[in-house]
Amino acid sequence: QVQLVESGGGLVQAGDSLRLSCTNSARTFSNYAMGWFRQAPGKGREFVAALSRSGATYYPDAVKGRFTISRDNAKKTVYLQMNSLQPEDTAVYYCAADSNYYDLQFSSRVNYWGQGTQVTVSS
Numbered sequence: 001q002v003q004l005v006e007s008g009g010g011l012v013q014a015g016d017s018l019r020l021s022c023t024n025s026a027r028t029f030s031n032y033a034m035g036w037f038r039q040a041p042g043k044g045r046e047f048v049a050a051l052s053r054s055g056a057t058y059y060p061d062a063v064k065g066r067f068t069i070s071r072d073n074a075k076k077t078v079y080l081q082m083n084s085l086q087p088e089d090t091a092v093y094y095c096a097a098d099s100n101y102y103d104l105q106f107s108s109r110v111n112y113w114g115q116g117t118q119v120t121v122s123s
Contacts, residue, residue: 022095
């Protein structure tokens with residue numbers, strides 16, 4: 001059974017940084033690729049970052065250079081470090097897990113989701 005629990009969201013000002021955490025309850029955490037999506041009000045779920053089991057990463061242009069995904073297999077936790085936050089980054093951020101790294105770019109293909117954590121960036 002895979003359960004994902006996010007934490008670390010909050011209200012920050014433009015230019016600030018924030019780090020999100022996601023704990024995966026799976027016994028074999030290291031077997032999963034991990035990722036993050038976000039969903040702003042009235043919009044679809046948007047891919048933010050993916051991290052493969054071997055450490056490969058992928059980001060869309062909207063966050064590349066500002067966001068960094070990492071994992072700690074011993075803690076069964078994946079992180080999303082977000083720097084230079086802007087108001088357009090405001091959204092509910094969701095942790096995602098899947099055995100297939102390439103599927104993590106597509107919300108319709110993701111097998112496991114967290115409950116989401118709110119990130120609000122004021123201008």
